[in-house]
Amino acid sequence: MTSTIRSGCPINLTLETIGDRWSLIVIRDLMFGNRRHFRELLAASEEGIASNILADRLKRLVEAGLLSKADDPSHKQKAIYSLTEKAIQLVPLIVQMGAWGRRHLPTTPELAIRAQLLEEGGPEMWDAFMDELRAVHLGAPMPSGPRVADRLAAAYAALSGEQAGGQP
């Protein structure tokens, strides 16, 4: 994770920003798992991120402009992490990653169902989901109609036998 730029190629610059094993995991949990606090991100991660790695990634992602950090008014020590517009625009990329992984790698059905729904939903569904993220993370008005996030959570719950809420 050096900070020197290797080249101005868009692929390379994207790799330098999110091309490691943890950054996108953190963004995924913020995006689909709706985890907003350090401890939530730490404890509920499927992959078991270490606290120092999480702290480092949160710091880097805030510096890179992908996350923002704010105080929780209900608790002086709590920090709330939010996705920025820059991170919300990663949705199509993340959907493609999910689609490719689902097709070529040994995924677990209950963890793959959301990737499947988003892939089948196409760009309209991605846009709707991005608008919901803007409402939750940026304070934009929540779009009317049924929520994509609810559909994803329901599909996950149906397969995993849990109540809605959502693990990635």
Added chain:
Amino acid sequence: MTSTIRSGCPINLTLETIGDRWSLIVIRDLMFGNRRHFRELLAASEEGIASNILADRLKRLVEAGLLSKADDPSHKQKAIYSLTEKAIQLVPLIVQMGAWGRRHLPTTPELAIRAQLLEEGGPEMWDAFMDELRAVHLGAPMPSGPRVADRLAAAYAALSGEQAGGQP
């Protein structure tokens, strides 16, 4: 780059396969730069990959089923690396990476033009490009009509002042 699986989530599995700083660079050069030999990949890389890292990534990518390796009949010591179908299906993901990088990171114009063309061309153009890759790397018949690869190379050449051939 450990080999233990952290979770069955499609995002995570994709990250475990290509989520590092070099794997996609190698695939990009094979895909857009049409480099097929070790020395070509080593010397002509914008980012300057080290020979031991390149050797390691080629080995891993072959093991992961993303590349195949064959002898060059014209030279006993030459090895030819080819993309597999699995790697060719990364095209939409790579296009999304390029699109995001171009929009949010300080890219160089001549290196970004191909990302722009592919983004604007949409899924039809991606499919056409994937068919061309199948012809070049898998021995499938080359589709008729103007080549996407030629358009990309021409656009790059026009901006960089070089003759066609193509740096990523």
Added chain:
DNA sequence: TTAAACCAGTTGCATAGCGCAAGCAGTGAG
């Protein structure tokens, strides 16, 4: 026929990043 150039890597070594476990100061509830 012999030297030079080219081929795909390998090796040694220093540095940087990762992963685990434990610890820390401040905060809020009972």
Added chain:
DNA sequence: CTCACTGCTTGCGCTATGCAACTGGTTTAA
């Protein structure tokens, strides 16, 4: 006052990366 909870930090060993030099073999050219 105590105890659990907050977002981290520290120490330590291990792995991965990056650089430079090198290897054994092959082909080309003088």
